[in-house]
Amino acid sequence: MAVVKFTSNLKRFYPDLSPLEVSGKTVSEILNEIETRYTGLKDYIVDENGTLRKHVNIFIGNEMVKDREGLKDELDERDEVYVMQALSGG
Template sequence: MLPSHRRSWPESPAEPACTWMMMENNGKAIPPIRIELPAALRVLAENRATIEARGETVAQALDDVGQRHPLLLRRILTRGGQLRPHVNLFVNETDIRHCQGLDTALGQGDVLVVVPSVAGG
């Protein structure tokens, strides 16, 4: 039986908006979250701007994505399973690096946004 998550809002502005309370899911399936992709990565996901994934954490959701779109996953994570340095992931509007990284919990209705860094001159 997998737990679900419910957002608990920050106690103070300094606390990241990614604090979660575990709730029992009574054996129900984990609801999908939406993943928004930048234009440059859409070709790796059947030219879709958004895809769905299931998982209790960002890592689990990305693993789910990797089952269907392995080339997309390679652009987001290193071979060692870490977030690539020039890729940013946001759960709703909060950078996962300000939370628990790939272990950041996900809940129903969350949106994971993939934002590659842009550099150059």
């Protein structure tokens, strides 16, 4: 199973949030699985259309996901996935 790690900013809303082992073949599938464990968490990550929010990045290992709209990037069961807050500003 892939391991998903989260930005510490989400702990403000989900204090017991910790790295999760999640099954799924795509980023979209693992986000659906995470939502079953932490109701509402997916809304912080994707918008109402299922598109990755502007100020959120997801990495599979060291590579940022390419499909920010459908989140169909494929996963291997040994992957580490990082959900991070994107930095912006100047």
